[in-house]
Amino acid sequence: MTTFTTRFLAYLGASLLALASPALLSPALADGRVAKDTGPQGACDAYAKGEAAWRGCVGRAGAKMSDEELFYAGYWLAKSGQYAQALSYLSRAERKDERVLTYIGYATRKLGHVDEALPFYARALAVNANYVVARAYLGEALLSQGDLGGAQGELKEIAARCGVTCPAYVDLDTEIAAYEARGAKG
Numbered sequence: 001m002t003t004f005t006t007r008f009l010a011y012l013g014a015s016l017l018a019l020a021s022p023a024l025l026s027p028a029l030a031d032g033r034v035a036k037d038t039g040p041q042g043a044c045d046a047y048a049k050g051e052a053a054w055r056g057c058v059g060r061a062g063a064k065m066s067d068e069e070l071f072y073a074g075y076w077l078a079k080s081g082q083y084a085q086a087l088s089y090l091s092r093a094e095r096k097d098e099r100v101l102t103y104i105g106y107a108t109r110k111l112g113h114v115d116e117a118l119p120f121y122a123r124a125l126a127v128n129a130n131y132v133v134a135r136a137y138l139g140e141a142l143l144s145q146g147d148l149g150g151a152q153g154e155l156k157e158i159a160a161r162c163g164v165t166c167p168a169y170v171d172l173d174t175e176i177a178a179y180e181a182r183g184a185k186g
Helices: 003-015 052-058 067-079 083-090 098-110 114-127 132-144 148-162 167-185
Strands: none
Touching: 052 067, 067 083, 067 098, 083 098, 098 114, 098 132, 114 132, 132 148, 132 167, 148 167
8 A cells, every 4th residue: 555545545534524514515716716626635635736745745656556546646736737747647547537537638738739638528528428527628628729619518518417606617608708808809
């Protein structure tokens, strides 16, 4: 068992009660919006994500890491802007669930490879068509390709699954509005 696994299991046991808190289910961002994806929690949360101490706690991507450990590290590296490093963890997951596939797509897109990212979002939605985080990031990818109609289609799908006040809807709607405003200025 890796050091990370031991720490993660201890943390998980202590955290289960906290997960029931409604405040944790919809965390607020600094600007007052609610985040569409809060990310996994783990034993290394005491450190700033992506920094040297955090990377030391997580350890190097390796065969002994569980899929949850790989997702935890990959997610936070991607959200910290360390996309190539995120892919080194996420790609090692044995079980490519909708979360792993979505963040492989996210990191790939953020590296500038939008065309290569699209199939990962499609695979994530094939696993779970209701995973609105994948739909929101797919909508952002489509906008980056100039496909406003496709992004609006994903927005409608999100609305059908979680309403117009859920964080994934609000985030994509905001991205679409910004895209339209940039086009109007063009």
